[in-house]
Amino acid sequence: MSRLEIRKAREDDLPKIEKLLEEASLPTLAVAEHLNNYRVAKNGDTVIGAIGLEVYDGTALLRSTVVSPNEQGKGIGTLLYDTIVKYAKGLGIRRLLLLTNTAEEYFRRRGFKVIDQQSITGPVTNSVEFTGACPSHAVCMELSL
Numbered sequence: 094m095s096r097l098e099i100r101k102a103r104e105d106d107l108p109k110i111e112k113l114l115e116e117a118s119l120p121t122l123a124v125a126e127h128l129n130n131y132r133v134a135k136n137g138d139t140v141i142g143a144i145g146l147e148v149y150d151g152t153a154l155l156r157s158t159v160v161s162p163n164e165q166g167k168g169i170g171t172l173l174y175d176t177i178v179k180y181a182k183g184l185g186i187r188r189l190l191l192l193t194n195t196a197e198e199y200f201r202r203r204g205f206k207v208i209d210q211q212s213i214t215g216p217v218t219n220s221v222e223f224t225g226a227c228p229s230h231a232v233c234m235e236l237s238l
Contacts, residue, residue, distance in 0.1 A: 097169070099176050102131035102143065109133075109140035113159045122221040123147065124157060132176050134160070134169045144173040146181060149216040153181050155191040156222065174203065182238050189238060192222050192231040205234040 102110065107128055111121045124131070127147045134142035142160040146153040155177070160170045181189060190213065191200060197207070210223075210233035217223065 096135075096137045097172075098135045099132055099172055100135070102128050102133045102145075104128070106131075106133050106140055106143075110143045110157070110159075113140065113143060113161060114157055116162075117159045119157060119159055120221070121157075127156065130180075131157070132173060132180065134164075134173055136164070142169045142173050144177045146177060146186075147217070147220050147222075148184060148186065149220070151185065151187045152215060152217050153184070153186045153189055154217055154220050154222055155189050158196065170199075178238070187238055189236040190217060191234050193234065194231050197232045197234070200234050200236075203236070205236045208233050208235045 107125055110124060110131065110133065114121045114124070124145065127145055130148055130153075131143055131145035133140050141164045144158045145156040147156055158170065158173065160173070178189070189205075191205065192210070193200065210231070213223070213233065
């Protein structure tokens with residue numbers, strides 16, 4: 094991991110990001126449309142992690158947090174998360190939302206609170222995550238920035 098780099102995603106990263114997501118059984122819908130708000134972790138030429146945002150005014154939906162299974166437990170997810178939160182704050186985002194089936198505890202440790210998905214209003218509710226990419230039983234979480 095000596096050549097680890099966290100940087101803005103580029104077009105040529107898209108197939109690698111989508112492959113990581115598919116392997117982790119995470120949705121790939123709308124990743125391409127929001128690629129400019131994604132960050133990737135690379136080890137040399139290999140994309141080993143990704144995280145993204147869908148931005149809706151002062152709210153952003155945290156998307157696609159994924160790290161290659163053989164790279165997990167090395168702090169890469171935390172580096173990606175810290176990078177995207179800093180980026181979100183720089184955009185003036187005041188509220189981060191996410192939907193998860195598997196990472197509730199991870200995000201609780203980062204200050205997210207579980208909220209009722211039905212309480213969410215505004216443009217973010219038109220995202221693919223809210224309109225069907227995530228199951229209706231997914232946990233909805235919120236973090237104020």
